[in-house]
Amino acid sequence: MGHDHGHVSGLTAAGRHRKRLLAVLAITLAVVLVQAVGAGLSGSLSLLADAGHMLSDAAGVTIALLAAWIAGRPASDQRTYGYQRAEVLAALANALVLITxxxxxxxxxxxRIGSAPDVQTDIMLFAAILGAAANIASLLILRGAHQESLNVRGAYLEVLGDLLGSLAVIAAAVIIMLTGFNAADTIASVLIALMILPRAWHLLRDVVDVLLEASPRGVEVQMIREHILSVEGVTDVHDIHIWTITSGVPVFSAHVVVEDGVLNARGADQLLDKLVVCLGTHFDTDHCTFQLEPASHSEHESRQHA
Structure with a gap:
């Protein structure tokens, strides 16, 4: 006997925050233009690096917006979960762009090490301060939403990295102004590159976990097993699988062995309701599929999974 509770909503986590992403995209593109012009006029590599990083952010946000739109398309007979995985693929693209x-x-x-050119620090400093202010505004716009979606999280991390990059450019400009040490610009560029890599790696790791259908972080299969076994009438549980379709959409399935007498119409319905409440209450999983099996059927079951 199979049973399914819950449905996959067409509106994904990133889709609920499209307006925020659009606002961040507009701010980012404006600052990219200012910083690119400033880098050309000042000769600052660190400012150019920051502009390039912000341009990658703009591309990432654009991909996230497109993915959110695609993921919102309804499910079909050919794609029973719809296009919600598009958001995860977009997050993968963001991570790869960051690394590149x-x-x-x-x-x-x-x-450039050993041959640092002269830099116009006044232009460099102005453009960097403008970039830092824009990044702070973008972080405030994305605050909170980054905890719900991989794509929004990717945009948030990229903006955070931009802020750190802008601060590095500001520091380099001040050092050059006070000491004439032009190599500070090159050093700041190296720091910006090193700041990007760890964030890109963490995002890539999370995306790979979703694509490999790993259990959501913080969810312990053994604990789920114990909760299911605590439900009255359940004697065993096997073939437990829990994975994530996209951000905020965990899915669970299991074969639940029950006492033979429970498998009447009313008993089975009550048992399924208890199981769904158990999963939804303790593990925040609404989309659950249970296959109920009588204990007498256990010898026919292949135990190849958890």
Whole structure:
């Protein structure tokens, strides 16, 4: 006997925050233009690196918006979960873009070591301060929403990295103004590249976990097993699977062995309600599929899974 409770909503976590993403995109593109012009006028590699990083952020937010729109399309017979995985693929693209940008910045910074050109620090400082202010505004816009969606989280982390990058550019400009140490610009570029990589790696790791259908972070299968076994009438549980379709959409399935006398119409319905409440209350999982099996059927079951 199979049973399913809960449905996968067409509106994903990123889809609920499209307006925030659009606002951040507009701010980011405006600052990219200012910083690119400032880098060209000042000759600052760190400012150019920051502009490049912000351009990658703009691309990432654009991908997230497109993915949120695609993921909101309804399910079909061919795609029973709809297009919600599109958000995860977009987050994967964001992570790869971040890694690529950091490598390019790092390579160019190394090429400049020992031959740091003169830098117009007044233009450099103005553009960096403007970028920092814009990043703070974007972080405030995304605050809270980044905990619900991988894509919004990716955008949040990228903006946070931009803020740190802008602060590094500001520090380099001040050092050059006070000491004439032009190599500070190159050093700041290296720091920006090094700040990007760990954040990109964490995002990539989370995306891979979703694509490999790993159990959601913080969820222990053994604990779920114990909760199910505590339900009256349940004698065993096996073939437990819990994975994530996209951000905020965990899915659970299991074969539940019950006492033979429970499998009448009323008993089975009551048992299923208890199981769904158990999963929803303790593990925040609404989309659950249970296959109820009588204890007398246990010898026919293949135990190849958890």
């Amino acid at each position: 940008i950091s490598v390019v910045i790092f390579t160019e910074a190394l090429r």
